[in-house]
Amino acid sequence: MDAKLQVPTLDSPLPVLEPIKGVKKAPLEEYFTSGHRTCQGCESALVMKLMVKAAGPRTVVLGSTGCMYVANTTYYSTSWVVPWMHTQLGSSGSAAVGTAAGYRALMRKGKIKREPINVISFCGDGGGADMGLSAISGALQHMDYNHLILLYDNESYANTDIQASGSTPYGANTTFSPHGKAKRILHKRWKKNMAAMLAAGHPECRYVGTVCASYAVDFMNRIRKALSIGGPTFIHSLDPCPKGWDYDPMLSHELGELAVLAGIWPLFEVEQHQLRLYGKTRAIVEGRQKRLPVRDYLMKQGRFAHFTNDDIDYFQAKIDEMWTRWLIPGVLPFSTDVLNERPPA
């Protein structure tokens, strides 16, 4: 496929954001600093910090309701150095469009200076993968507007006390899916395949990627790519959450790595229609890295403590299916011959 597909109109100025070549070359400036009140070990706070570090000072951030709003912007002690505005829980897509459209009109009409302004709109998994899915989908169709929608996925409605979302992994204990005497497992939905769904469903969109902040340089470079490629873009970040996942806060970084190494969280990007697996995911697929058993990941987290061996086997089988049966392994689940796996009773 031609990698340089023409996009109808990309007339708003784009920033030049060179890739960061190694952690020592990362900018020292911080645009997300003190003043926040996230839990100890909160990976999403790191995601916010790396996101704006990569984007730089000519950036406007919109944030939908959730931990990264409530815990980061206490009145009079905002942690944002760049301009920031709250948006409603399901509005990350619309906030990005409205902000970018406003700048585009004002620049075209000469009402403000014509210059690249990075527009980043973030949402949680509840705000993005559930409630705001429609608005994000709409946003990814409007090619006139340059922006990045970043979904920080802590796999629950965390801010409201850890409730199951469409992005919560199968079987996880949440306050809406407690492990009980009669029912070992209440949350039986399989996690949405959000990034691939958006990439497949929005054929004009020039960049969709998954990231994990355990790999900070890779993470920042994907942000830079998404912001400088033009048009609407989407990045999905898996964020270990000590409170929701119930583990020792010092393990956030390791859990992110384990999710990738166990093949649960594939790192990939779809850049101008080219799919590329990257980082440890690519190493696994190319046989340079052994895919670890899901048990190593699941059993470090209290939210899966009630799992029986059968549950773990089921989880493992579903992950194996991703890599052995899917049409595009780790990315697209279509197959002419799907395993008819059923969850254990």
Place this chain on the structure above:
Amino acid sequence: MDPDSATAVRVAAAEQEALISGSEAVAVATRLADVDVLTAYPIRPYDTLMQYVAKQIANGEQDAEYIVAESEHSQFEIAKHAEAVGARAMCGSSGVGWCYAFEAIAVTPALRLPLVAMVGNRALDDPGAFGTEHNDALAARDLGWMHVWVDTAQEALDTTLMAYRVAEDRRVFLPCAISTDGAFLTHSQTLVKIPPQTWVDEFLPPYNRGDLRLHPDNPITIAPQVNEDWLMEIRRQTDEAMRNARGVIEEAYRDFRRIFGRGEGNPFFEEYRTEDAEVVLVGMGTLSMPVKVVIRKLREQGEKVGFVRVRWFRPFDHERLGALLSRFRAIGVIDRDFSMGSPFNSGVLANEIRATLYAQDRRPPVVSFIAGLGGREVTIPAVKEMIEQTRRAAAAGKAPADTQWIGVRA
């Protein structure tokens, strides 16, 4: 000739007339106001506005970001965020579409974003109904939106320009909803005077968000988490803005009269044959047409009846309206809406009028009517019946305790 009417002569010479509907009149106003961002989502009758806008964009007559959203919620959120960066925006909806956007509608006033929206008033179906009913717009009456009801396509055009002028005044910075009765106004064509651009530019300064603008040059945090520590002060500020709007509306209408030579009288409500009236009807929107027709007829027969059409519902001009209404012997309030279980089972307007009159020394009886729901025509006999009942209340010095449903099957 006083300076005002001198201007009027100049105006009459330079304006162009066009046969257009209420929705098209608003579309023309968005072009004249150089609106930067417009968002669309289909629902009758509001969609007619954006159909006209789409044509203007397609024909190169209007320069704006025109965005077809995937829901009303997104329509309002996109427009809201565009306003935050200093772009002038317009959106709107009707009936359940307005309700679908309610979250965005609810938060816009506290953000002090001067968004202007058109409500093509429509019944909240189920059960299915396209016709006009005011409950959609009225659902947002307590939230800090300014609300104005217009009656004619000319008024729709003029009021749209006025709405931006008032909303974007730094003393106000509140959103404004313009209610246009579905079908009766949105779809009905009349001759409308379209002002030249120069006059509009003289009347409407550019939207200047000042130090509240979201831009890298002005790194502010908007809508932080305030909780009980600050929310009450912020509500109080929004309330202050709404209070300020009363004076700003007066100024805007005065200036409008100076430049455009029309828009006589009190901006907040229109009086029709009230001079020596003994009883009056009160209502909002296009029901003024049959009411005025009946009043004209009755006046010919020497009957002292009049009509008061409430234009600005928020802010409500309780002082002047109260003073005016206390003069009459009885008042009949027609609601094209309902408020089930409210005091006297009245519609919304009737209870606002009762509250307004309470502060007056003279409190004439108020008969409350509900009529014209779901777009049902308010007929000449229906208006006569309401006047008759109001007259009986005047004679008795007492209104019936309960609300009267007019033109409804038994």
